[in-house]
Structure formats: structure tokens, C-alpha cells
Amino acid sequence: MKMTGSQILLECLKLEGVEVVFGYPGGQILPTFDALYGYKGFKFILTRHEQGAAHAADGYARVTGKVGVCLATSGPGATNLVTGIANAYMDSIPMVAITGQVPTALIGNDAFQEADITGITRPITKHNYLVKDIKDLAQIVREAFYIASTGRPGPVLIDLPKDIQVAETEFIWPAEVKLRSYNPNLFGHPGQIKRAAKLIMKAKKPILYIGGGVITSGATKELLVLAQRLKCPVTWTLMGIGGFPAAHKQSLGMLGMHGTAYANHSIMESDLIIALGARFDDRVTGRLDLFAPEAQVIHVDIDPSSISKNVHVDLPIVGDLKQVLGQLLQELKCGPMIEDWLKHVEDLKKKYPMGFKDKDKILPQYVIQQIDAVTKGEAIICTEVGQHQMWAAQWFNYSSPRSFISSGGLGTMGFGFPAAIGAKLGKPEKIVFDVAGDGSIQMNIQELGTCVANKINVKVAILNNGYLGMVRQWQELFYGSRYSHTPISSPDFVKLAESYGAVGILVTKKSEVKPALERAIATDNTVLIDFRVEEEENVFPMVPAGEAINNIIGGLA
Amino acid sequence: MKHTISVLVENKFGVLARVAGLFSARGYNIASLAVSETLDPKVSYMTIVVEAKDEKILEQINKQLNKLIDVITVTDFTKKDHFDRELVLVKINYLAKNKTKLQSILKKFVGKVIDFKKDTAIIEAVGDEAQVKALLGELSKFGVRELLRSGKLAIQ
Numbered sequence: 001m002k003m004t005g006s007q008i009l010l011e012c013l014k015l016e017g018v019e020v021v022f023g024y025p026g027g028q029i030l031p032t033f034d035a036l037y038g039y040k041g042f043k044f045i046l047t048r049h050e051q052g053a054a055h056a057a058d059g060y061a062r063v064t065g066k067v068g069v070c071l072a073t074s075g076p077g078a079t080n081l082v083t084g085i086a087n088a089y090m091d092s093i094p095m096v097a098i099t100g101q102v103p104t105a106l107i108g109n110d111a112f113q114e115a116d117i118t119g120i121t122r123p124i125t126k127h128n129y130l131v132k133d134i135k136d137l138a139q140i141v142r143e144a145f146y147i148a149s150t151g152r153p154g155p156v157l158i159d160l161p162k163d164i165q166v167a168e169t170e171f172i173w174p175a176e177v178k179l180r181s182y183n184p185n186l187f188g189h190p191g192q193i194k195r196a197a198k199l200i201m202k203a204k205k206p207i208l209y210i211g212g213g214v215i216t217s218g219a220t221k222e223l224l225v226l227a228q229r230l231k232c233p234v235t236w237t238l239m240g241i242g243g244f245p246a247a248h249k250q251s252l253g254m255l256g257m258h259g260t261a262y263a264n265h266s267i268m269e270s271d272l273i274i275a276l277g278a279r280f281d282d283r284v285t286g287r288l289d290l291f292a293p294e295a296q297v298i299h300v301d302i303d304p305s306s307i308s309k310n311v312h313v314d315l316p317i318v319g320d321l322k323q324v325l326g327q328l329l330q331e332l333k334c335g336p337m338i339e340d341w342l343k344h345v346e347d348l349k350k351k352y353p354m355g356f357k358d359k360d361k362i363l364p365q366y367v368i369q370q371i372d373a374v375t376k377g378e379a380i381i382c383t384e385v386g387q388h389q390m391w392a393a394q395w396f397n398y399s400s401p402r403s404f405i406s407s408g409g410l411g412t413m414g415f416g417f418p419a420a421i422g423a424k425l426g427k428p429e430k431i432v433f434d435v436a437g438d439g440s441i442q443m444n445i446q447e448l449g450t451c452v453a454n455k456i457n458v459k460v461a462i463l464n465n466g467y468l469g470m471v472r473q474w475q476e477l478f479y480g481s482r483y484s485h486t487p488i489s490s491p492d493f494v495k496l497a498e499s500y501g502a503v504g505i506l507v508t509k510k511s512e513v514k515p516a517l518e519r520a521i522a523t524d525n526t527v528l529i530d531f532r533v534e535e536e537e538n539v540f541p542m543v544p545a546g547e548a549i550n551n552i553i554g555g556l557a
Numbered sequence: 558m559k560h561t562i563s564v565l566v567e568n569k570f571g572v573l574a575r576v577a578g579l580f581s582a583r584g585y586n587i588a589s590l591a592v593s594e595t596l597d598p599k600v601s602y603m604t605i606v607v608e609a610k611d612e613k614i615l616e617q618i619n620k621q622l623n624k625l626i627d628v629i630t631v632t633d634f635t636k637k638d639h640f641d642r643e644l645v646l647v648k649i650n651y652l653a654k655n656k657t658k659l660q661s662i663l664k665k666f667v668g669k670v671i672d673f674k675k676d677t678a679i680i681e682a683v684g685d686e687a688q689v690k691a692l693l694g695e696l697s698k699f700g701v702r703e704l705l706r707s708g709k710l711a712i713q
Contacts, residue, residue, distance in 0.1 A: 119574070122575060123582055127626040181628055
């Protein structure tokens, strides 16, 4: 049967198993929105900004592991997706972004609402396509989903000119995708696995350092078995949160700039770092030449370009973590003798405990602990970027993967709220919180409209301190408390929520925190809670940028 | 140090921009670049010469090249046995009385005169880097008006 390009696109999305598309209409994508009129193949969510659509697709992908899809028009619609695409790229999130484009005959002519979006997104997509022939469309969509979701996942953009959307052809669903130059390596090299096992058995001070790859590859069970077999401490990156149960006795929590002091000291003193799906980001390693001087490094990653990029790797294994850990468990029937090391790590935990000094005002850390308590640690926590993000990482006991949704690599303020919308649609049975600051919530606050219109029940906990807090903290510590443009005003969040048809709650006393959270959860609507917290509370522990990660300031010790 | 890298790619629009982007994003200038179809018209062959300020960055570029969906293989010829050649077209100041002098120079190289004008000559020559350099040294005595180089091609 002959179908138009727009119909073929929708049919392809449905056949790829797409449940929801986030987007915004416009001139050059009109034919596709016409095809969407009354379409029942999947849900369409109209956001209030294209950036919201991209982040929502990202949040959906993070909680489900499926490909998130967003749709926008040409020109400004497409450029508004850019931050969201870059964000997904940095955190290896599977996403397909579809943009309208001016008709092929007008491309390059500075037509109205024209932007070279494939050119713009080339460095921030895993791959992108400009469709120039309707006969290629189905194949391209199939390839886009395959590329986005396999290997090291990432965003793929399809730019679809208007004339291709209206052109007609026979629809043939390609049975399979074959790309001669793209075949991700799943299994680790058997020789390398054997050598890794030997290295592990010789280690006296091993540490497992895990990243987002554990979650992406669904390797949390294998990781738990490996960790228990080795008995060694486990630390994780921001992206690795939820990959290993925080309450487990081998847990050291997050490492790096705002990691636990004992995690940082442990990795610095270790003699073997077993890096699993992590990439030795500068927020983790601090000053590179001083990082873990005595440690040999085993690095498992699906992306060869992540290996030896920052830290020299002694034993690289390229492969999918779930498969590689399975192979490694075959080789390792027991762990090395490391009793002295474990005792030392326990001592470090006692010497440098995590904590904060109580104050009269509401402390942001306390709010996070209360969210943990009232949701029994079962909520999905999305965050914006800044101090609140670090507190949400530090003070909630994450027990399962895909429960902490945060912009790790790009550090995008305004990510959390739209991501929470995507997360709620992906996991409707879960309580979804966006932990926000008063600064970042204002970056995509318009998505309150999306929530209310579509009855998407998310809770926003604003840790309102009247500052762009993380920048203010750096100004306090490193710029002589010169608070240059970091005090920030906010609207009356309660009234704002109400004007959108959501519920707003103002919390000014510590005793009101828990009841407010309970009321928010019991409310069948989007709820914005404005917690007026201690204004100049800092995120500690902290490693100043460019310092060795055992050079730690703040904290209780 | 100079690296000669060959990249086998899908012959599609945009591929050159993807490849070049990996160099430019890291502030690397491409010294020379030659691209053309191979026996299989669906595949193109690129030979890229780049000065690596930092070998680690170049290693990263090579890995990133391999990651591009449209890239089939990447070979760094620098530490491998290979042949490389470059075609140069040189327009020099030339008067008929210098004919013997020019011919004796060209005899030493794979080169010939492809055009004479009243006071200029165009010379075509092929060679590896050292040969081209030596030829240009000799021709500079005449005065070089224009120099065009194809960029290096490399084969194993």
C-alpha cells in the first residue's frame, strides 16, 4: 500500500515499539502532525518548549531503558532540541530526535525557519540523517533506533524535509538492519578476561569503581555477585547511582568532587581499580597525575575510545558489561585475601563519616532524607543541576537502577522537571520527584502546563535558598564571598503552581517537611513544594577543582 | 610528529564533515587531505596528513574516527611500512635559454613539463615527501609562481 512519508514515519515508530513521543508542532512538520491527528499507535505529549520535549524523551529513556523519542519543527524548533540532544549524548542515553526541515529544493537557501540541524548536531549525536529520498525513510528510521539503542547508546537525529513528508511510496518495513561498519563488540576477549582474573587474585587493595554502564547494560545482578565474591569495597560515579545498593555493607557511596571522603581515600590508596562502565571523568579523578598512584587499572567498557582516555589502563576489556561480568564470574570462583584492606576501609569510614551539622532552619539534606523516608527509598528521583543535585545524590539510599535520573556529563539546569515527566510516563506506578533548586526550576517551569494538561502526576521539591547555590558556594570558597549575580529572585511558587492548575505548598519549618511530603504524595495532581531552606549551606565534602581527590574540604572530620 | 592516516568510509554526503569535525573540534589542523572513490563506488578512501602535537590526542581522534558509523576502517601508516606519493603542479619563471638546466633537474625526478608560455613553465611531478621537497628546492632557483599539491596518497 502507498503511504506518505509522515504515515511511514508514524508506522515505523509504532513498529519500533514506541509508546510515547514528546514534541511541538510547527510549519515544516505540519504534514506529520496532520498524520498524528487522531492517531492511536502511540501517545503524543505536547510540551511547552522543545527543550522540554528532548529532556522528557531522555527521562523516559533513562527509566525504561527504551529509546526516547522527540519531534519538533525546523529552525528554532530543531535548535531548541540541541541542549537536550547534547545532554543525552554526554550521558549515553538512547534517543531518536526527529525534526522537520524545509523542502529539499529550498535547503541551503536561507528559507524561513531553516537551520542546518544535521550540521549543528553532528558533534552531539551518535549519528544523524537528512532524508533526501522517501524510499530511504523506513530504512533510516530502523537504523536510527538500532544505532541509538546498541553499543554505547546515544541520540540519533533524523531531519525530514517537508516534501519527503508528503511524498508517497510503498511502505516496506526492513526486516533487519545491517551496517558493515557498525558492529558493537559484546563479549570480552577471553584472554583479557583470564588476565583480569589473575590480576584480581593478586590484588591486595582492590576497589570496584562503577559507572552508568552498569545500568545501561543491565548488569546490576552480575555486579552484586562479583562484589560479594570479591568482598571488596564498591564506589560509584553520579551516573552509577543505583547500580549497587547504597545500603550494602561494601558500599562506599559516590566518589569524586562531592563523593564520600572514605571513597576518595580508598580509591587513592587502592592497588587495583576495577572500572566497570565508567569513564574517569575529571569530576571523579580530580588532579590526574596524583590520582591513585599505586593502582593498576582494569577497565571494562563498550566504547574503546573511553579506555586510556584520561587514566592509563593496564588491562582493557572492550565489551558489554553484562556479558563481560558473566565471563569474569566464570573465571573467578573466589576473591583475593584482602582482610587487612577491608579493615582499613572500615577504619576510613569511621574516621571520615558523612554528616552535616543540624541548624534551626530547614536543611536541604534533611529534606532529601525525608523524601527517602516517606517514599521508603522507592521513589524515582530526578534532579536539576547544582547543590540540590549533589544532596540528592548523597542523602537518598538508592537501592535499584534507573531510580536516580540526573544530568551527569553536560550538567544541564532545567533538565530535571521535564525528565520527571518522561520518567512518570515510563514508570507510571512509581512516585516521581524532581528535586530542584530555585534557580534551575525556573529554566523549564513552563512544563507545569504539560503536567496539568496531561494529568502527569510528578512532585517537585524546590530546595529554595534564594541563590544559584553551587556557584555561590564556589564564590564563597574560591572568590572571596563576592556573590556576583548569584542571589536570584523567584515568583511565589504556590501561586504559580495554582495558576497552572497544580498544587503549591510552602514549607518554612522543619516540622512541616514530612507532613508536606506526605500531603504531596497523597495528592492526585502535580505538586510544587517550596522548601525555604538554609540559605548558605554548602555541599560537603568537597574536592576543589584541579586538586587531588584526597584533598578534601568540609565535612565532619 | 606528522601522521599519515587513511580512512575507508561510506561514500555518502556529510562523511567528510564528520571526519574533519573530529580534528577541528580538538584544534587540529589537517595538513593535507585526499579523497576519492575506490573500486567499490559505495566506498571512499581518505588519506589525511596531520601534525600531532600530542600523541594521546591523536590516539583519541583515531578511536573517535572508528566510532563514526560511516567509517569502515582507520589505518595510521606512521609506524607501518607503506608507500606514499604526492602529485605537485608547479608554475615557475622560465625562459627558453634555461631549457637544459631544467631538463637536467627533471631527469632526477618523476616529472615533466606540461606547458610552456612566454616566460613560464608548468611542471608536473610525483614523489614521496623527500622527493617532492628536493624537487621544490631545485625549482626554487627559477622562482616559483604557483604551487599546487594533491595531498599525500598512501598504500600498503
